Amino acid sequence: MIDFLFLDKNICYNCKKNEIVAHFLCKDCLKKLDYVANKFSIENYDCHAVYFYNEVMRKLIADYKFNRNTSLAKVFSSIVYDYARINNLFDCDYILPSPSSKSTLNNRGFDHIKMITDHFIDDVACEYLMDFRKIKNTQAQHNLGKEDRALNLIDAFSIEKDLTEKSVLLIDDLITTGNTAMEIIKVLEKNNVKEVIVLAITSERRIN
Template sequence: MAEIFVDKYNCIVCDGELQEKSKYGLCEDCKNKLRIVGDKICKKCGRLQLNEADYCLTCKEHKRQFDFARSCVVYDDVAKEIVRGIKFGGKKYFAKYIANFLVEKYQSAFDGVDIDVVIPVPMTKKGKAARGFNQSWEIAKRFAETVGLTADDKIVAKIKDTQEQATLGGKEREENILGAFEVKLQEAVEGKSVLIIDDVMTTGSTASEIARVLKEAKAKEVYLLTFASTKYKVEK
C-alpha cells in the first residue's frame, strides 16, 4: 500500500511533534531547558562565570593559546542529549541544527573579528572510521556555508590517538593531547585568522593545543566557537 507522505516534524530530543519546522529542531519545552551562555562569562574561554571576575580560575592558571573561545549553551541536560545524539548516536543530521546555534552566537560574539578560515577539531583516521563522520566537520561545514566563510578540514590533522578527554582530569588532558595535532597546510594559515569549531568545550585544552600548532605555523589569530561548554565546577 502506498504511503501518503506528510510533512511532520519532531523534536530531536523528546520526539514530541512540532507545530512547525524549527531551526533548532527543538520543541519549546526542550529549547527552554537549554541554558544559554549570556554575557556573564570568562572573557577568555567563554564559559559561564559564577562571580564578577573577568577570568575563570582555569584561564588564570593556564596559558591559553587561543585568542578567545565562545559557546552557545551550557553542557547539561538537553545540550548533552543533542551532543550524544550526533557523537554516539549516529545522528549526523543534528549538525544543521547545532550550526544554527553557532551562527547566532557568531553574529553576536564575533563582531569586529575577521575570520579567514573555519576548521573543525580533527579526528584521527581511525577515530573517524569508527564514528563514520567527524561531527565537528559536519557542524563546521554548515556553519561556514551559512555565514559565508570558507571551511577546510585538510589544514590540521590529528596524528595521534588520544584517550577520550572526558575521562581525564585537567592536567592529564593537557598531557594526553600534547603533540596530537599537526598543521598540514601552512600556507592556508600563515597570517590568517582561524576559527575552530567543535561540539563541546570542556577545559579548552584540545582547542589550546590546536591553537598552539596553528600559531607555530604563523596563524595570526585563533578563535574557538562551540555549541556547548561545560559547567563551571565549584567546590562544595
C-alpha cells in the first residue's frame, strides 16, 4: 500500500506541495472540493453527505481505494469526524462502517471504511457494531444500472444481534442511489434497531 507518511506533516496530503489548513489538505485543494453539508432522506431515514461528488473528490476516493494511497484515510477521517461531531451524530450506540466482502478485502488489501473510522473510534462514546458482515460477493455498484444495483445487493449482509432500543450511525464513502444503505438498514431493522442515520463523505445529490 502507498503511504506518504514520509512527507512533511504540514504538507497537503493531496497535492503534496502546500501547507495544510484543514483535513490534511491545503487551501487550494479544499477550494476544489464542493462542500454541501447536505441532508436528505433515503426512504424514512436521515442521510448526510459532506461533499458533492465532483471530479476532485472522485479522484481522491479512487486514489485511496484503488491506488491504495492509505494516507488519505486521515483526510476522510477528519472530514467525517468534524461533520459528525458538529451535527451530534455520535450520539448513538454503535458505529457501522459500511462493510466489504471478504473477496474485496483480499483484493484491496484493507478495509477502506473501517480504516477511516479507526482514526477516531477511541475519541467517541459509541462503539463498533461488531459481527455485521457482507456475506455475498457483489459486482461493483457503479458498473450497474439502477435496477441491477438493487438486485445486486439482495441478501448481501448479515448480523445476528438484538438491536432493540439501539441506534446506529452507518458510515460510507459515497452514496449514489442509496441501495447499499437501504440493504444494510433492512438487516438492522430485522434485528429491531431503533434508529439508523447514514453519513457519507460524498454524494451525487447536490440539493436537499
